[in-house]
Amino acid sequence: MTTRTPATPLPPNRPPNRSVPLVHPRALLPLAAASVLLAGCGAEVEEVAEAGAGPVTVQRCGEEVEYTTPRRVVAYEGGSADKLFSLGLVDHVHGYVMPPANPPVSESPWARDYEAVEFLSDDLLNRELVVDAEADLVVAGWNSGFSDQRGITPQILDGIGIQSFMHTESCYNYPGHPERVTPFEGLYADLDRLGRIFGVQERAEELVSGFEERVAAVEEQAPxxxxxxxxxxxxxxxxxxxxxxxxxxxxxxxxxxxxxxxxxxxxxxxxxxxxxxxxxxxxxxxxxxxxxxxxxxxxxxxxxxxxxxxxxxxxxxxxxxxxxxxxxxxxxxxxxxxxxxxxxxxxxx
CATH class of the missing domain: 3.40.50.1980 (Nitrogenase molybdenum iron protein domain)
Known part of the structure; x- marks a missing residue:
């Protein structure tokens, strides 16, 4: 018999909820040079953002979108929050939405970061929630967060002045702007794009490089x-x-x-x-x-x-x-x- 339940992950992501057993725009705040301690990896990374930094253009499911630096991010589910926390962006995160099917955040390598931000809801993502939170960016996946049926899409949020970021992995069947990459390449793309949006490109490059090295090491040892x-x-x-x-x-x-x-x-x-x-x-x-x-x-x-x-x-x-x-x-x-x-x-x- 070969049954194993893996142990709690060491520091360095559910399909959408299924029936089968399955705003407020905010002005850009001037940023002084600051040092940010990254809790997830135990590494210190200095994040330096110049006051008055201009917007950046980043792809969102194949669509070029202009972003200003967010200060009140709402993250839906663990994958979204983990990406932000792994980049040392806890100070930019206002809170998270975590449906009850998700494992406890206390099991996350970034448990301290979850404690430092607000738990907003254990419901599905919806427009009223992010408007009430005065979010300036919502991070989620297509059909696993953003949804036509629930009336919260990037286009709807664009219309009320709230920025949105979608997991590249979920863009495969995004209407109008599909983007096709392998799942791990989607992860790397997200870290790169978030790094550019928040001005922490160097940290994003380090993370992606480290992940690629770990994947290569696994491939070398494959049976x-x-x-x-x-x-x-x-x-x-x-x-x-x-x-x-x-x-x-x-x-x-x-x-x-x-x-x-x-x-x-x-x-x-x-x-x-x-x-x-x-x-x-x-x-x-x-x-x-x-x-x-x-x-x-x-x-x-x-x-x-x-x-x-x-x-x-x-x-x-x-x-x-x-x-x-x-x-x-x-x-x-x-x-x-x-x-x-x-x-x-x-x-x-």
């Missing part, structure tokens, strides 16, 4: 032979939700030496049938851990399912538990990669 077929189980009983090739687990699997059995799907988080899962004969199942259903309950469901009884991963009880914030776009993707890579290296095939 020899054919990639291990891997199925990610998010949720669902009648039909499972899983990861296509447009979300971070696909990169986590492939860099570690595996192959996502649904990596051929040009999708983000998507529903499939049990028959294709069985036909793919995965040797490992990744359990995405979030919400009110513990990972062990998901494992118990799979091991008791007649349809999955002969699947190699179930027969051998090869389950790996991936933390929610390691599976959505954010700095903790790299932690999840390293843990899963270690698991595959130790797997007895």
């Amino acid at each position: 020899e032979g054919d990639p291990v077929p891997v199925f990610l189980y998010d949720s669902g009983t009648d039909q499972p939700f899983t990861a296509g090739n447009q979300v971070p687990p696909n990169d986590i699997i492939r860099y570690a030496g595996g192959e996502n059995v649904f990596g051929g799907l040009e999708e983000r988080w998507t529903q499939v049938g049990w028959e294709p899962v069985v036909e793919a004969e995965p040797e490992v199942v990744i359990i995405l851990d979030y919400g009110d259903q513990p990972a062990q309950e998901k494992i118990d469901f799979l091991t008791s399912s007649p349809a999955m009884a002969e699947v190699p991963a179930v027969v051998e009880e090869n389950f790996f538990v991936l933390d929610y914030n390691e599976g959505i776009s954010g700095p903790r993707n790299i932690d999840g990669l390293e843990k899963f890579a270690e698991y595959l290296r130790e797997l007895d095939r």
